[in-house]
Amino acid sequence: MTQTDEARYQAVCGRDGRFDGEFFLGVRTTGVYCRPSCPATTPKRENVGFYPTAAAAQAAGFRACKRCRPDAVPGSAAWQARADVVARAMRLIGDGTVDREGVVGLAARLGYSPRQLQRQLVAEVGAGPLALARAQRAHSARVLLQTTTLRVTDVAFAAGFASVRQFNDTIRAVYALTPTALRDTGRRALTAAASGIPLRLAYRGRYAAGPVLSFLAARAIPGVEEVTGEEGRRTYRRTLALPGGPALVTVLEPRKETGWLDCTVSLTDLRDLSSATQRVRRLFDLDADPYAVAESFADDPLLGPRLSEVPGLRSPGAADPDELAFRAVLGQQVSVTAARTLGARLVAAYGTPLAVPSGTLTHLFPAPSALAGASMDAVGMPASRREAVRALAAALESGEVALDPGADRTEAEKSLLAVRGVGAWTAAYIRMRALGDPDVLPPGDVVLRRALAAAGAADPARWAPWRSYATHLLWRSAAANRRKAS
Incomplete structure (x- = not known):
């Protein structure tokens, strides 16, 4: 639907949240960039440009909208689904590789020269690795400014900036505010960093949190993980080994659809914030595209009825x-x-x-x-x-x-x-x-074999490129049938 700018503009006119994170619009008359679902008045078509990433919009000179917070949207599902070098680079940048190893280290991991990688990223996502990492640092800084009592200078280095001057310049460019003013615009229950950084991890569409937490609870390893509370009000907690030291993560099961999961991370080194956030996002499959999965399975006689029972089903990944x-x-x-x-x-x-x-x-x-x-x-x-x-x-x-x-x-x-x-x-x-591939059907799986045998004419090839979701859907259905029979 959004392959042309005209189609993208129609999504903006409809304030279509399905495309939040898939592209961004820059409004030339105001100098801000927004998510497609921004509640502000729809700008005229001739005043709008479209960008594949927040970093690309920032590189073009736009600052983040204060109403829709475009830097906080879910990541594009494409970077999780695709297997090419650009998608792999995006996942590594999200994990903090540029901050830890620089562009040279990022390129080496991918088997490319820095110049080759720069060209591919600019051509595909409108920004190079440094600009993408800069956008991520800016978002981390905003979170720390608005949710902790850390001094501004400490926030600068915790977010990954090399100097306070670079930090100040970036915050002014991205948010059109000084760091102190940005802190004042978004205060919500400031906490000491030592007690944990509260985060709201956005997702798109519906989110079937119950099945995800049940899946994790059944496999939670004592000492490392725990799931507590009654269904519908559960809490998931686990330890994480991060580059700067051990971390603790707490995720609350949402009682209703809010558009985000409430999460708290307690870090040994605050520079690990981006890495910790991305690991939780991968574990809970928060960058998925449930609309595409639902559309793919809607007419399938085996999967369609099952998916209607759990709209927003996810394919849990791994924190490590x-x-x-x-x-x-x-x-x-x-x-x-x-x-x-x-x-x-x-x-x-x-x-x-x-x-x-x-x-x-x-x-x-x-x-x-x-x-x-x-x-x-x-x-x-x-x-x-x-x-x-x-x-x-x-x-x-x-x-x-x-x-x-x-x-x-x-x-x-x-x-x-x-x-x-x-x-x-x-x-x-x-x-x-572990690798977050959305298109895997484990060979020889007993549950899948039985489901396919019972369905007769079902063709798993038709489920591509979402066969991991088909797998989880059939696993869940079989587990539910076992509980009914017991």
């Missing part, structure tokens, strides 16, 4: 790709409950203890380096499974298997299959969740 890979191996040929027990034993034996436990959260999940040579006798697994875990740990530690946000999904799956003890179903499951 390496961790998810180990958990997938632990779960081979055993029940979900048994895999969870094995995970708890592994964490207790080889996880890194938190300096100060937070309730039941006591450890970080073991790093590959801790498992590569571990005996794992206390975990209680067959020798073949222990060998598989060690082999995977060695492959991750050496770089033979790469599961970072910029990894090539096809190459990663091939390298996983080369690890002794990792089967086709496990490699596909890791691809689906």
